[in-house]
Amino acid sequence: MKPQERGLEVKAKTYTYDTKAMHGYWAGLCLSVWLLLTYSQPAISQDQPGVGSSPAAQLQKAHGLSSQVEKLRESGKYAEAVPLAQQVIIIRESVLGLEHPEVATSLNALAVLYIRQGRYEQAEPLLRRALATREKALGAEHSDVARSLNNLAALHINQGKYTEGEPLLLRALAIREKGLGLEHPEVAKNLSNLATLYSYQGKYIEAEPLLSRALTILEKTLGSTHPSVATATNNLAEVYRNQGAQYAKAENLYLQALKITEGALGPDHPNLAFSLNGLADVYRDWGKYSQAEPLYRRALAIAEKTLGPENPNTARSLNNLATLYLYAGKYSQVESLLQQSLTIRQKSLGNEHPDVARTLFSLAELYNYQGKFDESDSIHLRALSIRKKALPPDHPFISESLETLAVLRTRQKKLQSAVQLLESSLGIQERNLTLALSTGSEKRKRDYLATLAKTTDTALWLHQQVASQDTEAARLAMTTVLRRKGRLLDALSDTNSALRQRLEPDEQKLLDELTATRSNLAALVFRGLEDDTPEQYRAKVAALETQAEQLETSLSRRSAEFVRQSTAVTLDSVRQQLPADTALVEIVQYRPLNLQAVERDKQFGAARYAAYLLDSQGKLQWLDLGEATSLNAAATALRQQLQNSERSAAKLKPLARRLEQKLMAPIRRKLGNPRRILISPDGMLNLLPFATLIDERNRYLVENYTISYLSSGRDLLRLGRSQPAVQSALIVANPNFDNAETARTRSAGEGRRRSTEPVAADLGKLRYDPLPATAEEAEAIAELLPEARVLTGKNATENALKQVRGPGILHIATHGFFLEEVEEQAKNPLLRSGLVLAGFNQRDSGGDDGALTALELSGLNLQGTRLVVLSACETGLGEIASGEGVYGLKRALTLAGAESQLVSLWQVEDEGTRDLMVQYYRQLQQGAGRGEGLRKAQLNLLKSKQYSHPYYWSSFILSGDWRPVQGLFQSAAGR
Template identity: 50%
Template sequence: RQALEMDKRLLGQEHPDVATSLNNLAFLYQSQGRYAEAEPLYRQALEMRKRLLGQEHPDVATSLNNLAFLYQSQGQITRAIEFFSQGLAIEEGNLDTIIATGSERQKQDYMNTLSGTTYAAISFHLQTAPNNPQAAKLALTTLLRRKGRILDAVTDNLRTLRQNLTPENQQLLDDLTDTRSQLAALIFNKPEDLPVDQYKQQVSQLKGKANQLEAQLARTSSQFRTQTAPVTIETVQQLIPSDAALVEIVVYQPYDAKTDTFGEPHYAAYILNSTGNPQWVDLGETKPINQAVQAFKTALSNGTNQVQTTGRNLDQLLMQPIRAKLGNTQKLLLSPDGQLNLIPFAALVDENNQYLVQNYHITYLTTGRDLIRLTASSDSKNPPLIVADPDYDNPGQTRTATRSSNSRSTDIANLQFSDLPGTAAEAEAIQQLLPQATILTETEATENTIKQTPSPNILHIATHGFFLEDVEQVAPTPVNSSLTASNNRGLIVVRPRPGSSPRPQNTENPLLRSGLAMAGFNRKESGTEDGVLTALELASLNLYGTKLVVLSACETGVGSVNNGEGVYGLRRALAIAGSESQVMSLWNVSDEGTKDLMTQYYQRLQRGEGRSEALRQVQLGMLQSSKYSHPYYWSAFIPSGEWRPMDN
């Protein structure tokens, strides 16, 4: 109360800080259960913020959300949904502005401020109103809009889009970016000396200009229209095949509006078919599920006989409750979260002791929002490109080009890789099936060539992959330079220092810690590049029109996992670059086994089988063989993105 009166005396009755003091006093009353006293103060703060800051300011969203939590605490579900919907809508609009214009740090920081309301929306449905259809739709809409957005944000995902626009549209996009930047500066850093009326007028004018530019671009560019279209349940639902289901898994922390506290993290799943309302299931705390994940991963990657036992244990916690909601649906568009990004669901074991691959057709997505991206199909600009068996010790032979600004993790400097002779045989076998393909091996297997070959029909890279776990930029984790990968397409993973935080505050961009080793990698010299093709560089490639990317290397599907964000690594980078589908690995794969798998996979693709189903059929064949029946061999590779047949 003293702060409120002081704000009024020093700043005047109509000032944003006065609204903040009103809001804080209301929160105090709410925390004491004095709801009747809290409500009018929250409403005063809301109206003052609307007057002073405009209808769509982040502080207005905060006031709306606080009123929603107040009504939630009193069991007034309908009113809570009304205010929560308004608050989340404002946050979404501001998120679009920041993601399109802000610096990498601004984007990450703003996304972090929204995690609380993301959890709150899911908790409101699952914990407070599990039988309310509107609460379910609000939670799922929020999930579809926000899951995976940070990685979209930290990558300049407009750069590749700009490459595919006409010169006229490129200018429109530049004008839009500039307008959004001015708008973001006004909204998030209001000038103190700018009168309220002028402030609101400038915001309104900039929003009007941005809307006009967006409309012009949307009319003339299908890719821009797809990338910027509002995400709704109905939009996603229309893109789900009639015989399939989207399974959107999320990690969330249950939020208690009465005590303003978050509980232990849970896994939950939303199931969406092409028609009907979404279904859901809370799978319980993440800790026991993650422990089962670790046991399953260990059994898989080590090829032990515990794989069926651990696969059954994890299935019982994870997929069995989801199957109860699926009915007869066997085609799954699966969007995992958290540690579930790092396992092949196809190798889980059901109650009949069968692997899920035997009864389910599984395709992976980072988020159901990917279905919208897949509608913007483009034509390939080049024939298939196969890059294999790089000469890691010698500088690559490349065309003349300007050296790119290739920043990368400092720890990569110490990595060394040995040759992979099996990848050369793999490339030869694939060339027999794709005679029109360009094959590059040894010193020609360079990152320059990949960067200078836009939109190949297929991009197949057979080499070593790497992923370095979190390191603090101020004190990088030391690496033993004597570590060298073996001939199983091995990968070196740098672990955090003992006793360090698993998620340091100041971490390096994960897309700089994941990548592929190309010609000249061991010398960090390759033509105009350094032989290190990071995930950040991959995300900047122009792969619009590329129907399939196969990374025939170790652990190319893994990366830094953040709840709600998928895998920060090669998998998401390739999707952002524009490729329709990806096939990647989850652990160190055998050189010979991979060659056999890839050869059979391309044979099936040539026969017109779907990109995911072709891989499944190869896996089923390996499962029946005496040599490759263990899931270690057949389940390492997973398909993501577009699942339907390629246009041959």
Template identity: 45%
Template sequence: MQEPMVEQAMSQVSKQEELAEAERLNQQAEQLYQQGKYNEAIPLAEQALAIRKKIFVNNHLDVATSLNYLALLYKLQGRYAEAIPLAEQALAIRKKVLGDNHLDVAASLNNLAELYKLQARYAEAEPLYQQSLAITKQQLGDNDLYVATGLNNLALLYKLQARYTEAESLYQKSLDIRTQQFGDNHFYVATSLNNLAELYKLQGRYAEAENLYQQSLAITKQQFGDNDFYVASSLNNLAGLYQYQGRYAEAEHFYQQSLDIRKQQLGDNHPDVASSLNNLATLYVSQARYAEAEPLYQQSLAITKQQFGDNHPKVAATLNNLALLYFSQGRYAEAEPLFQQSLAIRKQQLGDNHPSVATGLNNLAGFYKLQERYAEAEPRFQQSLEIRKQQLGDNHPDVASSLNNLADLYQDQGRYAEAEHFYQQSLDIRKQQFGDNHPNVAESRNNLADLYKLQARYAEAEPLYQQALDINKQQLGDNHPKVAITLNNLARLSESQGNTSRAIELLSQGLRIEEYNLSENLVAGDERQKQDYMRKISGTTDWAISLNLQSAPNNLEATRLALKAIFERKGRILDVLTNSLQILRQRIDDPQSQELLTELIATRTQHANLIFKKPEDFPSPDVYRKLLTEVENKAKQLSDQLSRRSAEFRNLSQPITLEAIQKQIPADAALVELVRYESLGKPHYAAYIIYPNGEIKAKDLGEAEAIDKAVEKLRKRLRVSHPRTIKTLKAAGRDLDEMVMQPVRQLLGETKTILLSPDATLNLIPFEALVDENNQYLVENYQITYLTSGRDLLRQNPNNNRQSPLVIANPNYQQQGEVVALDAYRSIDLSQRVFMPLKGTQQEAETISSIFSQALTLMGNKATKNALKQVKNPDFLHIATHGFFETSLKNQNYVDNPLLRSGLVFAGVEKQQSGEDNGILTAYEGTLLNLLGTQLVVLSACDTGIGDISAGEGIYGLRRAFVIAGSESQLISLWKVEDTATKDLMVAYYQGLKAGKGRREALSQIQRDWLEGKNGKKYQHPYYWASFIFSGDSTPMEF
């Protein structure tokens, strides 16, 4: 009798141990679940389920619990097909054991409904949610917390089906119950407020949504403190609303706060962190800040894959977003496979007929459409439409979107009747779902109006545009970008109708809104981000010029409007960066600003030094690129912080006016703005001339292609110094003059002093070397000062306690032993790592020092990069050394900043010693030199005036760097000139300055003297006298 009892007891102990192990596994899985580590949690939950199935009969409640928990984990991983049978088994067990009306049965019904909802099986989900809610009400009464949850879940289902009225009623009931049970300030109340706000946002009820989001955020902060992950969710939701409204600065602020909290509370690899990174990236894409968006999408994708595996729907969503980014950048070969991968994952995980699959098909079709691959786009748009109709019903907003997209396709193909039919259907659905005043309704009206305008059905188009404008103003505010877009569309319609005055008035309003948003967006971000935003609005600058020159050449208001747009946008980024640094330099009483500035200087130096190191010096190319990326991102963050910091101190500046610029033009001068713009699908150049009395003249100069070719031809001729080349050189100079300056001269009349603001490739040539119709070089009759933009005339040049002049020359590139003195050109190829000594620079420096005895002169081993970086506000700065512009670095995909490809070399460069002084000062580092108040920077080196061309922003090279650093004026070179000739020009230039000549006048006098042969026949060639150009303040220097 004893033996069986012992065996039974031992068996019981074994079962208890196994059940304890199952419980331990569940607890461990729960911990991993809380950390977002679903991949790791699943095998533990599977083991726990297996143990319980082994110990218990299939109908045990613990088995149901394990089934339910494992279904939850599968759901989180997007494994819906595997989750559903588990949830169904759990429901069956609970019904059998507990009966049909138990609360656990209600929970199982709710869980199964949730899975059906995720699979878009809405018809099956709804009765389950309703049954769950009925049981909960029966067991707990109508006002219980669980009833509120059931109402909330059913409301969410209705929201997905666009059954907004039913959803709002249920959300409101859920909120009322929670408020009644817990009071106004409970977390559950905050959740209900948030859900109702989401619904209002969808309906375009933005003011109501914002109020509820803010209430939800306030409650969450009160209950959990400022840094809780629930607070992060509230911040994220509010940011989403602001993004939709075009309030980008506020959206970014809240997205960033949410991300920071989630990282702090959940760790860097949590799914919620991935979601925040994705949201912030999407915001950046909407602002065309593509360089910032890409690494965030990549990080989000890596986390999502790590947590969910490669085939989760969330992975598909991030791949889709990354594809859209690449597409926006024109990186089509990279975008297409990502669109396809995203679609394949959705089909695999969700089935062929899921709404998410429809979204994937729609995006891929949109990609094909914009590439004019219409035969591939149309069937995908149609498949997407059919899925949405089947799953969501004929009147769902997503169906309206599909109809709209198909209409866009048909419009592009000229199939106007079909396009109109689908646009009208889309509009009808949106009006039915959202009412007449939703932004989506405005979009439909705008699109239909575009179609009518194309067909010259102007009378039908106009009221639609006007209605779209009224809706956008009402819902999004007067300064939203969509308001500007609609105004611009109305302006184009007016132009088509021949109503030029109304077109000008409407375009003026649109440009004013764009200027408002431009000012807001340029406050933050680094230079690359600012460039991205400027490119986004360049189309309206082009159109303002085109409207003036092509449609209204004799309309003064059109001319003034175009010129105002040029002044507001051309060289704008340079101005912003210069002003920001000036403000921060002057805030010496603000330790935080000075610390940020110091850290940015160190980080940029580290970044530049890395560029000129060899990848083979690192363990692997991947390590090198990773380090480069980290340093570059840190520099961007610091630049962004400094931009924002300077904005805090900036007084409200007066808007740029033509009158303000006109007042700064000397009485004997004229300002000539040359601008490249798009006209009728082709780039053109134009000239705008403004006189001191306010008179403005404008002229189209013709297609850019011919002018750019003439520029390149002249540049090639100028680089050859042989006397026999004079004839062909003058012919090239005449060709370019005939296209550009002869038309300008016809407008200038007797004016001989020109303040010239070139654009695009015209920045690369000395206009003094152009040849007029009398076979004379322009330098013989004109004095030319170069500007980035006419706005340069408004720049304040504070006398910031200037120090003694600094002359740096003849660096010892080896910093060891003796070097052989040889004549050389002051330009080098960095890839050779050999730097010829420059004998002439020592004589040059000694002569300058004899003219200006107070000058500090650094030569030989003392002529270092670090010595230059330590100097503050020298009266003038003269640097005589080798210059470079390295086009080869552009081919390395990790060097995308043009300011890293141009620079100057200093002592010790050949040794490439460690530390921050590698002997190379890039333009990127030069931007942070302290030259505020420095009257003149002379770069007595070759190639200091060239760099990457950016239409509307000038040349990205050394001149730009020294302007940003604060200098008033610059003397720079456009090509390689031998050492001795450069020395002779520099000595003569400083003698002229000492004699009291203006900074531009001193150079012009040398150029004319050399042309006349006063310094020998050799120097008569433009190769010698035209190589240096002057830009900036041309008045005499103060000594």
């Protein structure tokens, strides 16, 4: 990508270099002679200054020619401008001498034209000479020196010499900030160029804030319709496109840049081709091929018309169009386009330029799809070699080459080489992922993770479908799962933990603002439309969401160093956290690679489930569980039937047995007979109560195993870290949803559920009935936790709950809710799940509205909280995200810092839940682990006459730390 293509700011009055690289005075003199000999005839063909012309007249003519050059350059008519720029140099050298600053300006102007034409070898000596002249005549800190530095750096970026360009840009930026101030447009252009350099090095995190700052300065000083604003907007869009699946945001920015450029420069300006190519790239990556093609063709036509058929920008358009056809499976048109692009790029850029590697990569992919594996392999190796020489060692393009070669070697039956190449690629991605997750909002991090989904699928496919007996492939697949599954949750938890451990006053202020913004957002959601139109309502929600995202980003940056230093995840580090008689079952959903696919968006097949099993001795086993659709359907059917207490348990068992045969029986055969199973489910299996599955002896699995849940096996590392001392417990129960005068009661035996069923569909009109059995539940639990604080009735408010700081146990017995997405209402699943507290029906709960959403709950400080029990309906539900679990209350509690969570999978009955909870706490009091205590309580209900149906005992699952809670039950132990 070239100046206008890369979005580099190159101006006629800019660009230079460092004197250490100067050829010296004689080199400059030889250059001027070379210019005179080469260009004197066309430049002096008419009205040439000659003998008798006064110096003033000659300089006046040079000034006029310079103005023409500037106008032609701004219009994109570079070829017409070159001979005029050459003539300016001749005049000024003859009148002013070789080392005058105006001569340097003229040299710079001609060099800029050469850069725009892709004539880099001719531009470089001009820029070096101009820099040396300016440094000598004006001093090292002059703004013209900064211009020369900036332009020489831009040249190096176009040449692919990124390491040479950075120090020049940094020096230029320092000069400009010192001499012009922090908000000068020249400073902004320097920032934009520096960001572009970082972007091409794959340093997107460093690039984005520079571009945001540059864009703000340019809009403020030059106006929103200036071409320089379009350039910075283009560059920011490019960062968003490369940094993650933020296609909508990138599309919007490219469209803005297109409008500015076309309005300011016309429909055929070369700069317009940059925006067209960028927007087409977005549509191509988005899979919108029909929208991309006309944009690529228009960009190509502009480049050929204004820059010529052999310009590097023309080569880029040819390459992009070919890549589009490659993605779409239209191979017949690809090779000729790529060969044209390769010829131009090699001639204009040299054989070792990264853009040459880009074309070679696409050509190798074409041969791969055509079955020409040896040719493809050879070209891929050449592209990889260029990238390794030209780019930083962890550049995404190097990872791309390694991964693609790995798949190719798989097709060539070279499995050992394939595994090694893929391991190297995944190593680069892991290092980049660690950096990407260290800053930015949750949405930005989630988008970046989404870009890596295909490589996760590739690693699992390679092992499960190709090299199923290969131990190294298995270890690589399992390591990849541990690194990526639940990774976002882990990163966000680390960020929150770091902030809570060292909150400075300014950080506390930001955190308070974020908490308030989330509360305002939740209040807006549960207020409903009221007098707003749908458009007004959406605008208010969007504004609060944007504000929250900006605050998240600011807080994330402050904890970035902590996250970057987080412990690497390995099989051995996870194994060390497994107790004896315990097995980790990591279930993962993946899409197998389809090597026969023609179109890129069809290269992965239907999702499947795989399981990886690890025990405390380090033994790793694995198996394929089959198509995800089938298992998901069976799991959903069983869960639906379990929620019906009227359906006899005997009729449920065949359904539970069939699912067990598909899912857990193969796993159990490999595991042997561990006492405890830690399951990390994926997809819809997150909502399956594994304890209800029936084995070959017609027994529930709960009768033989203690089953606890993890978001990922990597959770074991977080749970293994030391935590603050345990504080006393807090019990919140039986909230008064109305005021004291209107509170309702119900008759005994009514069997009320802790239900999510609203009185009205409008969130603003939701109403809930009281739950008297929760008061009995709280009283019984408080007897086992004599130091516990109890909040009931009108005191069980949302505001009171928000003030808690790390209670050892937090028990909340109330209504819970998870609402399906409804148009015009909350899109964020963390706003659609939550708990109902005192005053909800009146929307007054100690200053809040009484609905504690998962989003608000995630902001609580539960650092050091050993266990949170949500004794309410459907508190384990939420929106399923493959690889990230369930977006709901359980996730929110993990983000808040809780070690473990007891949550429900369906609407639970009031009395049955009370009895389960009381028995659970009695087991904890007697020293049982959090997981084993639940199992024993479930077995007690299973043996009872009233609650033997799995509807009553299997609705709750434990996620997180399964070990005993220490300290809180000591005073009750002797009772």
